[in-house]
Amino acid sequence: MRRAGRDSGPRIAVVGAGIGGLTLAAALRTAGVPCVVYEQTREFSEIGAGVQLAPNAVRPLRRLGLGPALDEHAVRIDAVEFRTWQGASIARTELGAECERLFGAPYYSVHRAHLHEALRERAEPASLRPGRRLLRVEEHADRVRLVFEDGTVHEADVVVGADGIHSVVRDALVRDAPVFSGLSAFRGLVPADRVSPAARQPRVRLWLGPGGHFVCYPVSGGELISFAAIAALDVPPAESWSATADPASVRTAFDGWHGSVSEILHAAGQVRHWALHDREPLHHWSTDRLTVLGDAAHPMLPFMAQGANQAVEDAMDLAVCLAGARLDTVPAALRRYQSLRAPRTAGIQRRSRDSAAGLHLPDGPEQQARDEAMRRSAAPRHRAWLYSYETEDTRSPLTR
Numbered sequence: 001m002r003r004a005g006r007d008s009g010p011r012i013a014v015v016g017a018g019i020g021g022l023t024l025a026a027a028l029r030t031a032g033v034p035c036v037v038y039e040q041t042r043e044f045s046e047i048g049a050g051v052q053l054a055p056n057a058v059r060p061l062r063r064l065g066l067g068p069a070l071d072e073h074a075v076r077i078d079a080v081e082f083r084t085w086q087g088a089s090i091a092r093t094e095l096g097a098e099c100e101r102l103f104g105a106p107y108y109s110v111h112r113a114h115l116h117e118a119l120r121e122r123a124e125p126a127s128l129r130p131g132r133r134l135l136r137v138e139e140h141a142d143r144v145r146l147v148f149e150d151g152t153v154h155e156a157d158v159v160v161g162a163d164g165i166h167s168v169v170r171d172a173l174v175r176d177a178p179v180f181s182g183l184s185a186f187r188g189l190v191p192a193d194r195v196s197p198a199a200r201q202p203r204v205r206l207w208l209g210p211g212g213h214f215v216c217y218p219v220s221g222g223e224l225i226s227f228a229a230i231a232a233l234d235v236p237p238a239e240s241w242s243a244t245a246d247p248a249s250v251r252t253a254f255d256g257w258h259g260s261v262s263e264i265l266h267a268a269g270q271v272r273h274w275a276l277h278d279r280e281p282l283h284h285w286s287t288d289r290l291t292v293l294g295d296a297a298h299p300m301l302p303f304m305a306q307g308a309n310q311a312v313e314d315a316m317d318l319a320v321c322l323a324g325a326r327l328d329t330v331p332a333a334l335r336r337y338q339s340l341r342a343p344r345t346a347g348i349q350r351r352s353r354d355s356a357a358g359l360h361l362p363d364g365p366e367q368q369a370r371d372e373a374m375r376r377s378a379a380p381r382h383r384a385w386l387y388s389y390e391t392e393d394t395r396s397p398l399t400r
């Protein structure tokens with residue numbers, strides 16, 4: 001990596017070109033700050049699955065210029081519907097125009113590959129280094145050394161670990177390990193013309209049952225339906241983004257559930273399998289020269305659909321903190337970033353973990369009380385604490 005002269009800004013290395021790392025690269029570019037992004041895979045790509053983007057991420061992504069790409073490829077969600085596993089309505093959160101009015105942006109569902117591609121286009125192409133798998137970082141008083149699997153060694157003044165739940169950069173900051181939830185996610189995509197019209201509506205639909213739940217929504221402009229079946233199935237644990245599962249075993253686990261659930265599972269060809277892990281929240285995740293963002297900082301169970309959204313928030317706040325930082329003010333910038341982000345993301349990690357038990361109750365009085373509570377809190381204004389987040393620094397071009 002280029003050695004900066006005394007007057008130039010810090011050399012920033014980002015490890016990982018997932019949604020978090022690329023959002024940071026795009027935000028730094030918008031702020032006029034150079035960086036280099038190292039990614040282990042040889043081809044920049046994302047897995048075949050959907051992701052829900054809430055207004056807290058859509059507002060900043062629009063500021064980075066992704067508005068046209070989201071309008072073209074994503075689906076504007078008009079509501080989130082919760083049902084029992086047999087199909088009875090529990091609650092409905094109206095989004096659509098109400099979401100735009102309250103939170104200044106729509107709620108989208110998008111194919112991860114489309115979001116990834118749009119972010120890649122906003123990052124400086126010359127900054128991306130594929131095929132570089134980081135083995136370790138060595139922090140010194142005046143620089144950080146990055147040691148890669150291919151034998152190369154690079155130097156930087158600041159290293160941002162955006163390298164996911166098994167982060168190598170996090171390993172240099174804290175000794176901990178992923179915690180298995182006991183649950184797995186079985187995910188896939190189904191062509192929309194292979195399911196009934198109800199599944200094609202611009203809606204997130206969830207069915208909640210004993211020990212598991214099922215969620216689906218359209219992506220790719222409505223051409224595909226993305227689904228995730230969450231259950232504690234007795235299959236070997238898989239944490240890889242590419243492990244597959246036998247569709248028949250997933251269908252068996254959801255046997256007897258509402259017709260829309262079995263219709264989608266029967267239409268599914270390939271089903272991918274994730275064993276769901278998180279980690280304990282961190283309160284300190286930065287040193288003078290190292291920090292982390294996204295799943296590297298706060299991996300969470302996917303039950304609030306906020307992991308990628310929080311990675312976008314992190315990236316925007318970190319870019320605001322690093323914009324204008326000099327070599328001697330980098331430690332303060334990283335401390336500020338940590339203080340902005342750690343309390344909020346720790347709270348969302350905990351809520352995501354706690355919500356599993358409530359979502360998966362057996363039928364009975366507790367489940368009925370939960371349904372009643374969900375109805376009472378279904379109005380979108382109850383999500384204001386989550387969807388209205390903005391960084392405090394209103395002087396930055398990234399916040400306008």
Ligand SMILES: Cc1cc2nc3c(=O)[nH]c(=O)nc-3n(C[C@H](O)[C@H](O)[C@H](O)COP(=O)(O)OP(=O)(O)OC[C@H]3O[C@@H](n4cnc5c(N)ncnc54)[C@H](O)[C@@H]3O)c2cc1C
Nearest residue numbers: 016018019020040052134163164294295305306307308309
């Ligand atoms: C079933 C399921 C459903 C979900 N649904 C949603 C949702 O609807 N909304 C939402 O907001 N979130 C959702 N999430 C969470 C979301 O997918 C993650 O929080 C998000 O992808 C994290 O992004 P990231 O960039 O931090 O990490 P990652 O996406 O894991 O990216 C890390 C990148 O770093 C690279 N990398 C890793 N190690 C190295 C290394 N040593 N050297 C170089 N590169 C490396 C990887 O190849 C990868 O490109 C869901 C998760 C699951 C499992």
